[in-house]
Amino acid sequence: MELVFKRPECLIDVPFHFCPGCHHGIAHRLVAEAIDHFKIREKTIGVASVGCSVFMYDYFNIDVVEAPHGRASAVASGVKRARKDLIVFTIQGDGDLGAIGIAEGIHTANRGENITLIFANNGIYGMTGGQMAPTTLLGQKTTTSPYGRDFTYDGYPIRMAEMMATLEGSALVARVAVNNAANLMKAKKAVRKAFQMQTEEMGFSFVEILMSCPTNWGLSSLEANRRVEEEMIPYFPLGILKERKMADYL
Amino acid sequence: MGAIDAGCLLFFGYPITPQNEIPEYLSKHLPPLGGTFIQAESEIASINLLLGASATGARAMSSSSSPGISLMQEGISYMAGSELPVVIVNISRSGPGLGGISASQGDYFQATRGGGHGDYRMIVLAPSTIQEMYDLTCLAFDLSDKYRNPAMILGDALIGQMKEPLIRQKPEKMDLPPKDWALTGARGRKPNRIKSLYLQEGELTEHNWKLYQKYERMKKEEVRFETVNVEDARFIIVAFGSMARVSKSAMELAREEGMKVGLFRPITLFPYPEKGLYDISKQVKQFLTVELNTGQMVEDVKLSVDRDAQVYFYGKPPGALPPPEEILEEIRKYYK
Amino acid sequence: MNSDRFYYDVIVAGFGGQGVLAIGNLLAYAAMKEGRQVTFLPTYGVEMRGGTANCTVVISSKEIGSPIVQRPHAAISMNLPSLLKYGPRVLPKGLLMVNSSLIDLKEVSRNDVELLAIPVNDIAIQNGNPKLANMIALGAFAEKTKWIGMPSLFESLEKVFDERHHGLIPSNIKAIEIGAKFVQSL
Ligand SMILES: Cc1ncc(C[n+]2csc(CCOP(=O)(O)OP(=O)(O)O)c2C)c(N)n1
Ligand code: SF4
Ligand SMILES: [Mg+2]
Numbered sequence: 001m002e003l004v005f006k007r008p009e010c011l012i013d014v015p016f017h018f019c020p021g022c023h024h025g026i027a028h029r030l031v032a033e034a035i036d037h038f039k040i041r042e043k044t045i046g047v048a049s050v051g052c053s054v055f056m057y058d059y060f061n062i063d064v065v066e067a068p069h070g071r072a073s074a075v076a077s078g079v080k081r082a083r084k085d086l087i088v089f090t091i092q093g094d095g096d097l098g099a100i101g102i103a104e105g106i107h108t109a110n111r112g113e114n115i116t117l118i119f120a121n122n123g124i125y126g127m128t129g130g131q132m133a134p135t136t137l138l139g140q141k142t143t144t145s146p147y148g149r150d151f152t153y154d155g156y157p158i159r160m161a162e163m164m165a166t167l168e169g170s171a172l173v174a175r176v177a178v179n180n181a182a183n184l185m186k187a188k189k190a191v192r193k194a195f196q197m198q199t200e201e202m203g204f205s206f207v208e209i210l211m212s213c214p215t216n217w218g219l220s221s222l223e224a225n226r227r228v229e230e231e232m233i234p235y236f237p238l239g240i241l242k243e244r245k246m247a248d249y250l
Numbered sequence: 251m252g253a254i255d256a257g258c259l260l261f262f263g264y265p266i267t268p269q270n271e272i273p274e275y276l277s278k279h280l281p282p283l284g285g286t287f288i289q290a291e292s293e294i295a296s297i298n299l300l301l302g303a304s305a306t307g308a309r310a311m312s313s314s315s316s317p318g319i320s321l322m323q324e325g326i327s328y329m330a331g332s333e334l335p336v337v338i339v340n341i342s343r344s345g346p347g348l349g350g351i352s353a354s355q356g357d358y359f360q361a362t363r364g365g366g367h368g369d370y371r372m373i374v375l376a377p378s379t380i381q382e383m384y385d386l387t388c389l390a391f392d393l394s395d396k397y398r399n400p401a402m403i404l405g406d407a408l409i410g411q412m413k414e415p416l417i418r419q420k421p422e423k424m425d426l427p428p429k430d431w432a433l434t435g436a437r438g439r440k441p442n443r444i445k446s447l448y449l450q451e452g453e454l455t456e457h458n459w460k461l462y463q464k465y466e467r468m469k470k471e472e473v474r475f476e477t478v479n480v481e482d483a484r485f486i487i488v489a490f491g492s493m494a495r496v497s498k499s500a501m502e503l504a505r506e507e508g509m510k511v512g513l514f515r516p517i518t519l520f521p522y523p524e525k526g527l528y529d530i531s532k533q534v535k536q537f538l539t540v541e542l543n544t545g546q547m548v549e550d551v552k553l554s555v556d557r558d559a560q561v562y563f564y565g566k567p568p569g570a571l572p573p574p575e576e577i578l579e580e581i582r583k584y585y586k
Numbered sequence: 587m588n589s590d591r592f593y594y595d596v597i598v599a600g601f602g603g604q605g606v607l608a609i610g611n612l613l614a615y616a617a618m619k620e621g622r623q624v625t626f627l628p629t630y631g632v633e634m635r636g637g638t639a640n641c642t643v644v645i646s647s648k649e650i651g652s653p654i655v656q657r658p659h660a661a662i663s664m665n666l667p668s669l670l671k672y673g674p675r676v677l678p679k680g681l682l683m684v685n686s687s688l689i690d691l692k693e694v695s696r697n698d699v700e701l702l703a704i705p706v707n708d709i710a711i712q713n714g715n716p717k718l719a720n721m722i723a724l725g726a727f728a729e730k731t732k733w734i735g736m737p738s739l740f741e742s743l744e745k746v747f748d749e750r751h752h753g754l755i756p757s758n759i760k761a762i763e764i765g766a767k768f769v770q771s772l
Contacts, residue, residue, distance in 0.1 A: 050348060065265065066348070069317065100292035129263040131273075131291055144265065144277040144289045153281075154289070216269065392614030412653055413611070413626040499651030501658045 008032035010041040010061045017055060023211035024052050025119055026178045027058055027091060030188055030209075034195040035062070035087075044087040047076040049101075051093030052126040052213075065126025070101025072154040073108035076115045084250060087198055089116040095125045098134035098158050102109075112169030116194045119160055122211040123232065134158045142216075158190030161208040161241050171203035171244040175236060177210040178227040183238070192239070202244055210236055251275075252387030253311050255420045258337070259285030264292055264318060266405040268349045269341035272313040275310035279468065293318035297325030297338075304334040305345060305444045309391055309552025315435035316357055319366070319538040324399050328364030330461070331446030332520040333395035333431075337387065337401040341410035344568030353407035353492060356415045360547035361404050361518045370456055371465045373401035373472070374519040376490040380414045385421060386517070392424040393472060397464055398431070404519060406542065408492035408571065413452035467520070473525050474517040479505070483512030487577070487586050488551050489540040490516050497540050507578075509585050519547070524554040531555035538584060540577055560584075589646050594733050595655045597672050598683035599640035600664025600685070604722030608746065609662065612724060615742035617645040617735040624654040638667060645733055662727055664720070671695060679705065683727055684753070687719070702730055703767075709768060711762065718761035725765025 007013060011032045016025045035044050039169045048056040049072035057064035067075035072090040080088045089188035097105045097119055107191060108115070124142060125131040127189040132142040132149060139148045149157075154198045165173040172194055176187035187209060194205035251259070253276070261280060263273045273289065280287045290296040291357060296312045303310040314322065328466040329336055339359065344354035361374045373453045374392050377383040386403055394401035433442055448454040480486060484506075489497040494515040514530065514537075516523050531537070537559060539548040548563045555561060564580040566572050596613070600606040607628050611766050614626035614673035626692045628641040642658070644650050663669035665688050678698045684691070685725040693700060704726045710719040727741055739762060 054348075068347075097267070100294075102291065125265050128265040128267050129270055131270065134291065143270070143274045144287075146274075147281070232549045356647070408627070411628055413614060413625060414650070414653075496654055497652075497653040502651065571654045573654050574652045575656045 008036045009060055010035045012061050014058065016059065017095070018052065019151070019213075019215040020085070021212060021214040021224055022048055022052070022126075023122070023178050023209070024120065026184070027053070027118060027209050027211065028056070030178075030191040031089065031091065031118060032224060033188065034192045037192060038087075038199060040087045040195070041197065043085065044089070045083075047072045047090035049089065049092040049096040050127070051089055051096050051111065051120070053091045053093060053120060056091065066211055070099070071097050071104055072096060073101065073113070073115070073209065074104040074119060074162055076117070077108050077111070077113045080113060080115050084106045084114075087116075087195065089118065089195070089198075091118040091120055092137040092159075094119070094121045094133040094160075095128075101250050102134075106163070106167065109139075109164050109167045109206065110169040112171070114198055114201055114203055116205045116207070117197050118191065118194075119208040120211050121160070121205065121208050122213040123157070123238065124216045125215050126213045128214075136158070157235060159236060161206065161236075164206045165241040166215075169204055170206055170242060171208075172197050172205040172240075173242040174206070174240045175208040175238050177228055177233060177238055179225040179243060181211065186238070193243075196204065197244075200246070202246070208236070210238075251416075252384040252420060252483070253337070253391075254279065254283065254285075255418065256309065256391040257285075257382075257389040258309040258311050258391060259273070259283060260303050260308055261286070261312065262288045262290050262296040263312045263314060264290050264296055265334065266293075266315045266318045268343055268410050269313050269315050269339065272339065272341075274511075276279035279532065281568050286291070293321040295553070296532040297322040298328075300336050300338075301325055301329055301332070301334060302335050304329065305332075305433050305487040306430040307339075307434065309335075311337040311339070313341065315341050315343045315344050316333040316354075317343075319357065319360070323360075323366035323455065326372065327364070327368050327370060328446050329400050330366075330370035330372065331457075332444045333398040333461075334400070334444065335391075335398055336400045337390045337394055338400065339387070339405065341405045341407060343407055350568060351407060352568045353408060353410075353571060355491060355493065355546070356568065357404065358519065358541070358543065360552075361402055362522070363553055370461060371399075371468075371520055373399060373468065373488060373521075374404050375398065375401065375474075376404050376454060376517060376519050377409060378491050378494045378515065380409070382517075383409060384416055384418065388421045395426050395429070395466060396424060399408040399464065402452075404491065406492050450557065469521040471524045472518060473521050473526065475523040476513075476515040476517060477526070477530070478515075479510075480514065480530055481533070482510055483539070484510040485536045486514050486534050487514045487538050487581070488514045488516070488527070488547070489538055490519060490547065492571075493540050493542055496572060496574055497577055499574035500581065503578045504581045504585070505580075509581060511581055511585070512581055516547075522550050522554070524550070527551065528556060531565065535559045536562070536572060536584060538577075538580060540572075540580075541559065541565045542571070543567065593644075593645040593646045593648075594660070594731070595642065595654065595658045596660040596662065596727075597640060597658045597675075598662045599638065599672055600666075600727050604664045604665055606639050606662075607641050607664075609727075610643045610722050611746045612739060612742050613643045613645070613728070613734065615745050616738040617643075618726075619738040619741060620734060622646065623648060623650050623656035625650050627653040640668065640672075660731065662723060663689065663726070664723065666690065666693060676690040681731065683703045683723070683730070685719070685723065687709030702726070704765070704768060706765070709764060713761065713764055715757060716763070718758065721758050722763035722765035722768070726764070726769045727765075729766035729769040736762070
């Protein structure tokens with residue numbers, strides 16, 4: 001029988017600490033599969049951002065450096081500039097990239113840094129216990145938007161992928177979800193594509209993954225998956241927003 | 251709560267453990283009072299929102315924890331240079347770097363030596379009970395307005411996570427000078443300028459001397475400390491914040507064993523109670539500094555006490571908190 | 587307790603999710619209602635959820651110094667790891683309360699303390715709500731020690747529970763009473 005569900009080689013065999021039903025584990029797996037696929041484990045550097053994905057170094061069987069909160073794309077740029085031959089990626093949360101690190105993120109894309117940025121958008125601050133994120137939906141209650149997010153008070157949820165796509169420096173910009181099998185397949189493709197483009201030196205690749213945070217949303221895993229479908233995807237449409245072809249580049 | 255009772259209706263902050271209870275509380279309670287709570291995109295933004303709000307003469311505050319406070323240093327330096335009042339709460343956690351979320355007093359140097367660039371000081375208050383957390387927050391607003399200088403409440407995760415009863419009684423407000431420097435629109439008066447850039451010859455020297463005079467005045471007028479059982483003491487524990495509480499219990503244990511131990515607790519870390527310590531050290535010659543770090547305030551104790559006094563140190567880097575028995579052990583070691 | 591001068595402390599420990607912080611919180615609130623000095627100090631495991639949780643409550647007639655306690659007068663162990671950690675630390679002649687639904691009493695290594703074994707999970711299940719095991723424990727502990735009175739404990743529920751859970755107060759009161767009765771019947 002063919003083994004269809006096997007631990008990617010570049011993941012260490014330890015249980016994830018993520019809460020049950022959390023999509024962070026799936027994102028880790030997608031990245032790991034892409035690294036395995038291109039057989040680049042030994043030349044890939046991960047940059048851990050501060051959020052629930054910070055423990056990346058406990059799971060990936062690769063070299064990892066931890067960045068200050070919000071600075072992961074700058075740190076990743078630094079690694080890449082020092083060692084062009086390495087493959088560099090980071091997984092940044094919505095607080096990490098969309099709030100405190102938005103300047104670094106934008107400028108990393110604008111410089112066309114040849115790195116891969118996986119944007120973990122769960123619309124909330126997971127690690128710190130459920131505060132409002134820049135991507136929190138209107139009306140959504142969080143511990144710091146107890147009356148529901150109101151645009152006159154807290155502004156609108158930021159669409160990061162759209163913003164990244166406007167920058168000349170970005171080569172691939174996609175938004176995917178992992179809440180059902182069909183979306184998961186597309187997500188897998190997009191993440192693989194992102195790493196492929198990096199190996200081909202096409203420039204900055206960005207994949208936004210819509211994720212659940214069942215714990216801080218106060219929902220069960222299934223309800224959380226449904227919420228991704230019914231509330232997040234309508235506001236954050238899925239798809240490839242931008243893809244640079246070799247031809248455009250020449 | 252202290253902030254609200256001190257008439258502060260503006261809070262700008264960014265989430266960080268272990269102080270999320272403060273913004274969560276204020277996000278709920280400020281809007282109904284007509285106040286404003288903004289979750290900024292970073293601590294850099296928070297401190298600059300504060301700079302702007304304070305420039306209008308409004309009372310404003312933020313709270314954060316060590317890594318966030320580090321990001322605020324640039325703004326704090328600008329506010330000290332521009333002579334703007336502000337209250338910042340640091341429920342400090344352990345570092346360096348991300349460190350951990352356990353209690354630590356590792357930010358003592360950063361707080362008392364001015365963590366940003368330039369020759370400035372910040373008023374630093376160290377509460378050791380929840381009651382004091384409230385009272386000192388109110389006081390911090392007054393002192394900060396009185397001196398037009400940033401003030402910090404330096405707590406730690408122990409005080410930040412602990413619960414104990416609180417009597418919410420608004421303290422008497424100080425007699426404060428009018429904020430005629432505030433930006434309110436230059437109607438019928440000369441424009442006000444709030445800035446820290448001084449390029450004319452001699453200007454900056456003068457500005458720095460002026461700040462210096464202010465800090466000297468604080469040293470004369472604002473020093474606060476608590477002493478327990480120093481009258482007959484032969485041995486003094488010096489500790490602030492949460493460690494002062496644990497030390498107090500250790501002192502009681504030591505007294506049960508017949509050792510004459512007293513406690514000296516600085517409440518203002520800047521201005522530091524140098525003279526209070528010096529006066530005591532003319533009689534008592536043994537001091538034990540207890541800190542939740544590997545040795546920071548102990549330097550100030552050494553600078554303060556009389557030359558022939560002995561200063562010992564018991565420090566714990568973050569992790570397990572020392573129970574009173576551990577400190578008692580240290581007292582036994584040195585007590586003569 | 588009626589004596590004028592007193593000092594008590596207890597460490598409550600168990601898995602996150604067993605409601606140990608609620609036990610500590612309620613004890614602290616009730617003591618505060620009775621005009622005592624009190625501190626409540628929670629510590630969480632490094633893991634945000636599903637880890638271990640414990641808290642220390644000190645109740646005293648005078649101002650409390652250290653909220654950290656090395657050797658408590660009493661410990662409530664809701665699971666085995668917390669018994670192993672805090673059991674040895676209870677003062678001689680102190681009270682060691684264990685959740686005998688989850689802990690094999692053979693694991694108790696002390697014979698110089700008073701052991702109070704209460705199968706709180708079993709009692710909670712028998713009474714139809716497994717989630718209230720912590721309240722059974724609280725009732726038993728309060729009855730045993732009499733550090734605080736039942737009325738102040740019941741009043742505290744309102745303060746400690748979020749408003750949207752106020753509907754649950756009667757069932758919690760009942761669970762506390764069941765825990766107390768269990769101790770009376772021993
Ligand atoms: C300077 C600084 N400020 C605040 C924090 C606290 N902090 C840690 S993670 C985090 C946000 C986590 O949210 P997100 O980036 O969305 O990641 P998630 O946990 O949701 O995956 C914050 C604010 C910090 N570590 N450093
Ligand atoms: S808090 Fe949310 S984002 Fe973090 S591990 Fe749990 S479910 Fe995932
Ligand atoms: Mg997030």
